Each structure stands twice: as structure tokens, then as C-alpha cells.
Amino acid sequence: MHKFCSNCLRATRNLKTIKRGILRLADSVTSLYRCLSINETATALRPFYFVVHPDLFGQHPREREINEESLKKLHEYLTSLQKTGKATPTELVFYVRPQKNKDLRSVKLHLNSESLRSTVTSVLSSVHLPLDFVHNIPKKRYRPVEIRWDPSYYHVTGKKNPDKEYYKRRKDWTLLDWLHKHSNKAVAKRLLCQQIQQEIAVLEQLVVSEIGLKDLIWKNDWGFIHCLASLKSFQRLHHEHPGVTRHALKDKTLVFSKQTGVSAGGDIVLSIEAVPTDWLKMLSLVDAYKSMVNRLPYMERKLSELLANIHISHHDRLIMAEEYELLLNQILNVLRCSQVDVDRYLHDGDLSHLQLIVEGGEAPLTLSTSGQFIVPATVPGSMIVKFIAEKKEIAFTLIQDMELLMKMEYVIREQCMHRLQLTSLDRDESVTPKQMITCCERLLDDAVYLSELSGGSVRVSNYYAVMKDGGVSIPWNWKSDIS
Structure with missing residues (x-):
């Protein structure tokens, strides 16, 4: 009996030791202070790269080589801090970009901190660069890492096992709920960015006028x-x-x-x-592009003539002259070999009221919801011609509908901006004008309850988010508490 009690006592002590160990481990999971992310580190150090980048030292090969080696070691140091929280103390030498009529100067860096934030601060301070960006990154704790402990942990600690709620769906936000929770964050970001935006606007005007x-x-x-x-x-x-x-x-x-x-x-x-x-x-090298840019309208006219005067349009995305010339060249060669099909299917029509966009080879041959023919440059000419001939009536209807929807969208968007006192209101490319109109109509219906949007910018998309400038993104089909 005595031996049994002794074993029980020993087991109890062991259990208490395990419990203390588990609790310390659990606490350590949630007590780590937030270090800079990879993106934040890269952004913070970008001004530093601008003054030490090896490409700036083309006439100084020795200094260029030293900076290349030092940047490599700095990257290794930062990577080690990111992954393990530790790094071997390192001494680096950098040559700084020479200013007008000034000699090259070098700076020495002694890196021995295990904090990514203080390391980035030391690097920037070494060449007298501002620390505003680093200081504006809040020193907050990490959100607790979600760990699914073994059931014995909850038995020992007496804590509630949240396992049953693990697969619960995220909260299905209504617009008001989401604004109540995130509007303060949006306002804080907006105020933080306003001064920077004003500085950018002033500098933009200066650059535009100077050049x-x-x-x-x-x-x-x-x-x-x-x-x-x-x-x-x-x-x-x-x-x-x-x-x-x-x-x-x-x-x-x-x-x-x-x-x-x-x-x-x-x-x-x-x-x-x-x-x-x-x-x-x-x-x-800008002058070398002039002849190429001047050729593009001529090539577009030739393409239009090959397809019964169809209007050649463009995507909103930025496309480089070299890439576009290659695409036009490809599709022109394809269609020149298919004029028999053009004469057969489009001989009695004028397609100047329709629109065509030339795309890269990976895009599918399709008719967009706005009525534009999206044509890959590598599709056989006969297929292009047949597709246009089959879909031309539908395309014209879609274009007319889109023109009407765009006018309606403009009117209701202006009403919405005025009623909600927004600085801007736009939409993602993934949101159609019809969806935008629906969204704006519902915003106007609930406008009296949406005062937290006042003074800010809104982007209509498919998700909720607070953007970098303090604007908010809301889904076009947001849920209402009211209507």
C-alpha cells in the first residue's frame, strides 16, 4: 500500500512538471514580438540599395566588387535572422554612390543584433537615410499560432478544447459589422498616408513642370x-x-x-x-523605339483591312511596343494566308462597328462580356474568321449593352460618391458594370447607416480588405443588416 502511494505521489509530481512545461511552451508561442516581414525588410532597405547598388560603380571596378560581396553577406545575415532569429556577427564595408563633384566614400557596418528591426535601422543609419518607414511599422505581438494540441494537453491544464470549433466557417460579415470592426484601422492608415500622398503630389507637379x-x-x-x-x-x-x-x-x-x-x-x-x-x-535608347511605335498604327490598319475594317482595340493592361509588334506580325501572317475564308464568310459585311483585341498565344479565342473579340495571335486564320462571322451579331448587342451600362454606372457612381462623401469609388476588373451598378444602388439605399465610409475611398471587388492607403475594399454583393 505504501509503495502504491509512493508511486502515485511520484506520478503526481511528474504530471505537475509536464503541466508547467506545457504551459511554458504554450505561452512562448504567443509571446514572440513581431519582427519585420520579408516584404517590409525589402521595402525599408530599398533606399539603401539605391545608394550602394554595384551597377552605380561601373567606373570603379574594385568598389563595385566590394559592394557585390557585402550585399551578398548582408542578404545572408538577414535571411538567417528571418529563418532562425539568430545570425553570426558580421562586419561589412560599402561604398556609397558619389554625389556631384565628391569623391567616393565608404562606410563600415558592424552587424551583431538578433533583431531584424534594429539591423535594418543600423543599415539605414549608416548612410544617414530616414527611418520613417521602419518607425511606422507597429511593434505588436504576433497573433497566437494556431496549434492543435494533443487531447492530453487539455486534460492536464484543464483548458477548454476548441477542437470542435476548428473547422467552423469564418464569420460571414455584413457590411456594417465589418466597418465597425475595421473602420478605425482604415482611418489610421489614411491619416498616416495623407502626408506622404501630399508630398508625392507636390513632387509629381515639380517633375512634370521641370521636364x-x-x-x-x-x-x-x-x-x-x-x-x-x-x-x-x-x-x-x-x-x-x-x-x-x-x-x-x-x-x-x-x-x-x-x-x-x-x-x-x-x-x-x-x-x-x-x-x-x-x-x-x-x-x-528612347529614339530607337520611334520607328517601331510609328509602325504599330500602320500594322493595325492592315489587320483591320484584312477583317472587313473591324476596329482594333486594346486591353487596359500595359503592353510594350516590342511585344505588341510581334503579336501583330504573327496575326497578320496568319490572316494573309486565310483571305479565302475572309471572302467566304465576311465578303458582304463591314465590321467597323465591332472591336478586336490581339492577345498572346496562351489566351483563348473568345468573345468578352463587353463585346470584344479576344484573338490569340497564334490561332489559325480560318478559325478566327469563322468565329467572328458566327458571333458578330451577339458582339454588337453586347457592345450596345455595355455602352448603356457604362453610362448608367457613371451616373450612379457619382451619386454614390456625393451621398456617402467618398474621395473615390472604383471597381476591380473582375467586377462587371452591372455588378457595380447593383452595389452602388444598395449603398445608396443604406447610405444613412454607412457614415463610417465618409471621407475615405472605396474599391468594389469580391472581398473585404483595408488597403495600404487606408481605403477599403468591399465585395460587390455585400450583405446588409438593413435591407
């Missing part, structure tokens, strides 16, 4: 801080090479995107992900 640009457009999903840094880098490039930038861009539209080149419409496109030396190379 004589026709327009300056952004076609990317980078945040405002990144856009501001790129705009400042471009302004510095202009001040260092005013002759090149004015010659290439005067009376032209400049587009910051994820590509570099000249668009099919003749706009100059610079990648926001590239370094200024790449921009300079592109701007120096």
Missing part, C-alpha cells in the same frame, strides 16, 4: 513610401542628367510600372523595381 511631361502615371501596387522614394530617385537622376531626361520625356507620358521600355501607345515606361542607372540606359 515638360505630358503626364506622370503609376501602374503598380507598391506602397506610397516606395513610390515617394522612387520619385525622389528619378528627380535626382533628372538633375544629374537633365539633357537626357528632357530629350527622352518632353511632351511624353511617363509611367512607373513593373516593366521598362516603351509602351504600344508611345509612353515611356520605367520599372519601379529598377535602379536609376537602368532608367538612364532606357532613356538614352
